[in-house]
Amino acid sequence: xxxxxxxxxxxxxxxxxxxxxxxxxxxxxxxxxxxxxxxxxxxxxxxxxxxxxxxxxxxxxxxxxxxxxxxxxxxxxxxxxxxxxxxxxxxxxxxxxxxxxxxxxxxxxxxxxxxxxxxxxxxxxxxxxxxxxxxxxxxxxxxxxxxxxxxxxxxxxxxxxxxxxxxxxxxxxxxxxxxxxxxxxxxxxxxxxxxxxxxxxxxxxxxxxxxxxxxxxxxxxxxxxxxxxxxxxxxxxxxxxxxxxxxxxxxxxxxxxxxxxxxxxxxxxxxxxxxxxxxxxxxxxxxxxxxxxxxxxxxxxxxxxxxxxxxxxxxxxxxxxxxxxxxxxxxxxxxxxxxxxxxxxxxxxxxxxxxxxxxxxxxxxxxxxxxxxxxxxxxxxxxxxxxxxxxxxxxxxxxxxxxxxxxxxxxxxxxxxxxxxxxxxxxxxxxxxxxxxxxxxxxxxxxxxxxxxxxxxxxxxxxxxxxxxxxxxxxxxxxxxxxxxxxxxxxxxxxxxxxxxxxxxxxxxxxxxxxxxxxxxxxxxxxxx
Numbered sequence: 116x117x118x119x120x121x122x123x124x125x126x127x128x129x130x131x132x133x134x135x136x137x138x139x140x141x142x143x144x145x146x147x148x149x150x151x152x153x154x155x156x157x158x159x160x161x162x163x164x165x166x167x168x169x170x171x172x173x174x175x176x177x178x179x180x181x182x183x184x185x186x187x188x189x190x191x192x193x194x195x196x197x198x199x200x201x202x203x204x205x206x207x208x209x210x211x212x213x214x215x216x217x218x219x220x221x222x223x224x225x226x227x228x229x230x231x232x233x234x235x236x237x238x239x240x241x242x243x244x245x246x247x248x249x250x251x252x253x254x255x256x257x258x259x260x261x262x263x264x265x266x267x268x269x270x271x272x273x274x275x276x277x278x279x280x281x282x283x284x285x286x287x288x289x290x291x292x293x294x295x296x297x298x299x300x301x302x303x304x305x306x307x308x309x310x311x312x313x314x315x316x317x318x319x320x321x322x323x324x325x326x327x328x329x330x331x332x333x334x335x336x337x338x339x340x341x342x343x344x345x346x347x348x349x350x351x352x353x354x355x356x357x358x359x360x361x362x363x364x365x366x367x368x369x370x371x372x373x374x375x376x377x378x379x380x381x382x383x384x385x386x387x388x389x390x391x392x393x394x395x396x397x398x399x400x401x402x403x404x405x406x407x408x409x410x411x412x413x414x415x416x417x418x419x420x421x422x423x424x425x426x427x428x429x430x431x432x433x434x435x436x437x438x439x440x441x442x443x444x445x446x447x448x449x450x451x452x453x454x455x456x457x458x459x460x461x462x463x464x465x466x467x468x469x470x471x472x473x474x475x476x477x478x479x480x481x482x483x484x485x486x487x488x489x490x491x492x493x494x495x496x497x498x499x500x501x502x503x504x505x506x507x508x509x510x511x512x513x514x515x516x517x518x519x520x521x522x523x524x525x526x527x528x529x530x531x532x533x534x535x536x537x538x539x540x541x542x543x544x545x546x547x548x549x550x551x552x553x554x555x556x557x558x559x560x561x562x563x564x565x566x567x568x569x570x571x572x573x574x575x576x577x578x579x580x581x582x583x584x585x586x587x588x589x590x591x592x593x594x595x596x597x598x599x600x601x602x603x604x605x606x607x608x609x610x611x612x613x614x615x616x617x618x619x620x621x622x623x624x625x626x627x628x629x630x631x632x633x634x635x636x637x638x639x640x641x642x643x644x
Contacts, residue, residue: 133159163246176226193242196240259403288362290315385436386437389432390421400460409457489521490521493517507539575610585604589607594617
């Protein structure tokens with residue numbers, strides 16, 4: 116909501132009072148005494164959105180009022196503060212426990228700096244979006260002076276791997292393409308499947324007891340699992356977890372949109388519910404591009420901005436739910452020093468936050484096929500290419516250069532998912548930087564010839580009491596279409612899918628078959644027999 120909209124939602128008397136405070140109404144002023152509500156709102160906005168005028172308005176505030184304005188402007192990333200929480204925080208900071216915090220805010224409201232809106236059953240103090248852009252630099256400047264340092268000595272603790280989230284998501288989904296994962300009575304996946312997935316997504320040995328998530332999975336695995344469920348990329352049914360119907364289209368979708376979906380899910384699940392994390396994320400992302408931020412100094416600044424009363428300490432929440440995950444998503448670089456953690460937002464992080472255009476990303480579009488049936492795949496290969504390779508080859512090693520191997524079983528599994536030997540060979544020839552050896556081509560084609568030579572059919576064995584009856588049924592023109600073949604003197608093989616029709620035909624011709632109790636007939640067939 117911008118300033119004009121906020122003013123229009125307030126009463127006409129309030130708008131006139133604000134305009135009068137700034138001298139915008141009167142015989143010699145910009146507006147006449149009978150100015151409309153819309154004219155008042157427009158004039159006030161034009162006046163206050165000039166930084167010099169805003170600074171003059173702030174100079175008339177006492178320290179407690181400035182502290183309140185700073186809190187409402189920055190807390191929760193600018194989305195506002197619940198009235199009761201704001202009053203409680205102001206009383207805590209001023210140590211005036213019985214003071215009515217509304218009196219402090221009234222001075223800000225009368226100057227048109229703070230407004231009130233209703234969200235559900237709660238009322239929120241907020242600063243309009245365009246006015247917040249004018250006010251926030253005044254407050255952020257002091258925070259950055261104490262928290263920011265020169266980046267010349269900044270050394271990230273981990274090598275940047277911006278492809279990791281999408282690569283891990285592809286390997287995660289592909290695992291469910293190959294396996295139907297059973298769920299234990301506890302509601303979690305069995306340990307073997309968990310260990311397989313932890314290895315695929317590069318999860319460190321994080322003790323589950325240290326996780327803030329209300330699940331029995333390590334943090335990264337839990338994040339990817341519940342993101343996939345929320346997007347119907349996997350689905351849980353009949354005690355099994357299977358690949359969802361949206362997975363294939365998600366893999367082929369725009370990479371920027373995939374990144375944005377991961378970021379938005381993390382932000383909605385872990386940050387939006389925590390006002391303090393919202394505040395810190397907003398401050399970090401607006402930091403000067405040539406500087407890093409001391410996490411310890413930022414936490415000190417949060418003493419006057421924190422409105423949360425979580426049972427977990429803010430330090431722990433920031434490190435686990437904000438810094439670690441945002442670093443994994445490629446939005447943050449983190450350096451460890453003797454003075455604590457220092458963080459620096461990346462260009463990708465600012466883009467996902469909506470502050471700048473998306474940076475150009477370079478993805479590999481090639482693999483290396485070896486004569487020993489191994490396929491070397493760079494970790495920065497495009498997601499859709501990795502999805503294809505993982506469909507017809509077995510992953511042997513997950514590193515900067517992933518090692519896959521073509522086997523009879525991997526090719527067979529791919530053919531079950533609509534691949535053919537021709538499409539596999541065509542893919543490898545097109546994308547391999549090394550020539551595909553003849554023995555590899557021959558083996559793929561040879562393995563493909565074995566597919567489909569054996570098929571399974573659902574059949575039923577029908578037993579007659581005499582050879583003559585079996586011969587009679589074989590020759591009966593109305594029953595013969597249901598018979599596949601004679602497999603013995605008194606045994607006939609019939610089509611299992613036409614069981615009910617066969618029972619009806621036999622009954623109509625007077626043979627009166629004995630129906631097995633293990634096979635249930637429809638009411639219509641039961642009535643006919």
